[in-house]
Amino acid sequence: DIQMTQSPSTLSASVGDRVTITCRASQSISSWLAWFQQKPGKAPKLLIYKTSSLESGVPSRFSGSGSGTEFTLTISSLQPDDFATYYCQYYNSYSRTFGQGTKVEIK
Amino acid sequence: EVQLVESGGGLVQPGGSLRLSCAASGFTFGDYAMTWVRQAPGKGLEWVSYISGGGNTKYYADSVKGRFTISRGNAYNSLYLQMNSLRAEDTAVYYCARESLTFGGLIVNWGQGTLVAVSS
Numbered sequence: 001d002i003q004m005t006q007s008p009s010t011l012s013a014s015v016g017d018r019v020t021i022t023c024r025a026s027q028s029i030s031s032w033l034a035w036f037q038q039k040p041g042k043a044p045k046l047l048i049y050k051t052s053s054l055e056s057g058v059p060s061r062f063s064g065s066g067s068g069t070e071f072t073l074t075i076s077s078l079q080p081d082d083f084a085t086y087y088c089q090y091y092n093s094y095s096r097t098f099g100q101g102t103k104v105e106i107k
Numbered sequence: 108e109v110q111l112v113e114s115g116g117g118l119v120q121p122g123g124s125l126r127l128s129c130a131a132s133g134f135t136f137g138d139y140a141m142t143w144v145r146q147a148p149g150k151g152l153e154w155v156s157y158i159s160g161g162g163n164t165k166y167y168a169d170s171v172k173g174r175f176t177i178s179r180g181n182a183y184n185s186l187y188l189q190m191n192s193l194r195a196e197d198t199a200v201y202y203c204a205r206e207s208l209t210f211g212g213l214i215v216n217w218g219q220g221t222l223v224a225v226s227s
Contacts, residue, residue, distance in 0.1 A: 034213055036152075043202055043217035044152065049210060087152055091212030094166065096142065096154040 002026050004090050006099035012107040019075040021102045023088035028068045034089045035064055035073045037082075038101075044087065048073065078104070109133040109216045111203045116221030123193050123225070129186040129203030129218055137161070137181035140206040142214060143188050145199035145223075155201070156188065157212075171197075193225045 003026040013019050023033065031051040036044040046055045048064040051071060061076045075082055083106055088099040115127040129141070143155040156177040157166040165177050176189040186203055200220040207213040 032210075032212070036214075038152075043219055044214075045217075046213075046215055049207075049213050049215075055215075089152075089214070091210065091214070093211030096144075096157070096212045096214070098152040098154065101151045 002029060002090055002095060002097055004088055004097050004099040006086075006088055006102050008102060009100065010103045010105060012105045013078050014107045015078055015080055017078045017107075019078050019082075019104060021073045021086055021088075021104075023066075023071045023073070023099050025069045025071075025090060029090045029092075031067055032090060032092050033064070033066070033071050034091060035062075036087045036089065037084045038087065039084045047086075075104075109205060111205065111216060111218035113201065113203045113218045113221035116201065116223045118224045118226065119193055120227050121194060121225055124189070124191045125193065125223060127188040127190065127201055127203075127221060127223070131184045131186065131203075131205070134205070136179075136184040139208065140211070141179060141186045142204045142206055143177065143186075144202045144204055144214070144217075145197075146202070146220075147196070147199040150199075153199075157206075158186070190223070193223075195225050197223060198225045199223060 005024045007022050033051045035048040038044040052064045063074045085101045085103045090097045110132045112130045142157045158177045174192045178187045202220045203218040204214045205216040
């Protein structure tokens with residue numbers, strides 16, 4: 001089974017900072033990677049799919065990149081609403097595997 | 108607007124059973140594959156089970172295989188998860204989710220979740 005590993009587990013940042021979260025797959029997953037944002041007590045929300053495609057309604061400060069085994073989620077200028085936990089997910093017709101999450105905290 | 112509303116969670120003793128339901132609206136339910144994802148308190152997301160739009164194909168995480176059964180009633184726009192032989196480690200919020208028509212396995216919509224607590 002493919003394993004997904006995110007780093008860091010926790011990230012402290014200030015409003016306006018550029019933030020990057022990394023997700024590594026244990027083997028190549030082509031571009032089948034999504035990113036979700038989750039706030040406390042709420043369901044996750046899809047941000048990005050197929051590595052770099054922005055879901056409708058998601059602010060353009062969010063972007064994704066990578067291929068194969070290494071992927072990144074970048075927030076170009078962190079906003080107060082962005083403090084949350086972020087999860088990557090490998091997906092295909094047979095597999096759905098999440099990373100362990102990265103919590104973005106206020107510095 | 109897509110809506111997914113879970114119900115059926117609660118407190119159950121180890122070894123007990125529980126049936127979760129998910130009422131779907133705002134889309135043609137039978138066209139979409141559905142999935143259950145859970146989240147233990149303070150932990151990350153764990154995919155649990157998948158069912159195809161017609162209900163013929165089902166997948167399970169190894170952690171629940173043989174104990175949980177996913178099903179759907181397309182005439183009723185409903186998704187179900189029958190959970191038997193429950194263990195303490197099954198304690199979690201269980202989310203019902205809709206998958207993409209275009210990309211297999213991509214979760215695009217989530218319910219608000221229902222809490223299952225397994226404890227004596």
